[in-house]
Amino acid sequence: MKRTIALLLLSAVVVTTALVVAADARAPRAVGECYDNWESCRTEALSRDASVIQTTLMLTICDIALGRCILYG
């Protein structure tokens, strides 16, 4: 019984570690891409020569897209 529980616990630890490491390995690239896209979005918004409020709205949309990208990929 003890051996089974120990094995189960060890498996849980290994699986959790693997998942966390995999997630960590993916996260910086994904978040980096989100920020790259956000940078392009901002450049696009600022280059449009739109009025101030319109530019602000475009930048806000870029910001919302960044948040969604970070949260949901």
Next chain:
Amino acid sequence: MSTKRFVALFASWFWLLGQGLGAHDSPQPSWPRYRALDIKKDFATDERAMFARPVHLAFMDGRLTAVDAEEATVSVFDAQGNFIVKVGGRGQGPAELDFPTAAWPGADGILVSDGRRRRVVRFDERGQAREAFRLAFAPESILPLAGDRVLVARNPGVPDKTSTILNCYDRWGRPLWARLPPAVSGDRVADTMSNVVILLGGSDDEIFVVFRYRAAGIRRFAADGRDLGEIRLERGYPVRRVKKTVGPGSTFEADVFCWHASFRAGRFYLLAADWTDERDLGPGSEVYVAGTDGQVQGVIELPGKMTKIAASPDLLYAIDTDYRLRVLEVEKE
């Protein structure tokens, strides 16, 4: 009237007076007024003087450059506005651009910043890319400095302790100095707006940084990066404030120092933002000419609303709201 009420009334009167004095669109002194007139009528039908999305206009060493971000090209004209050459074009090749953000003509070629490809390219006058260097960020603007140095402006998205707006490199892209920490308030949209700059080069290799969306708009730097302080414009110069309710109890406010700017022979040419029909601020039709002491020397009325301007010793160049290049001569009214 009780003493308390009298004091409150007295204080509020002073507060109101203060507000009035500090208002951004305060009455203007009687500055001399000039009128700018088109001298190149054939531009009305010349496709080479029309752009899809002009993002930068600059005059230097007898040449004018206009950057079109949509077409990913830089058009070069002589001082009279005669077309010379168009460089770039969208692509990933050495002589191609993806999203040019600024360009300056010079004796040593045409210097271009490419936002998406994160690089600075120097073209010769035949449109061949002579040299380029890569950057770790998307360049917002550039300014060539003496000694083949290049100043690159960055609008940092997520500012950290090391990010700076001004970044100076030698011609091979080796960093020389970095200055001017960006505005950081936690509001990314407001920060992005606050950190939008126009780079202008003055005489004696001085650098002027014009903040489009800050009330105190001009900062002065030496060529080696020393901060020489702020230039305050004379009272009456129209820094305009746009205000909009963006949600319940939430208001957006922004000061607009100018819509675009140029610098020539010790004078700033500041294109003031103008009100749109929706009470927003956009391109303007008045250029305020000011010295480096901040004193306004005159106002030039343009023949319509313009989005970009550049000044040469004799003429004024502008891109209008139909994205057409205009060559203007200034005459006193």
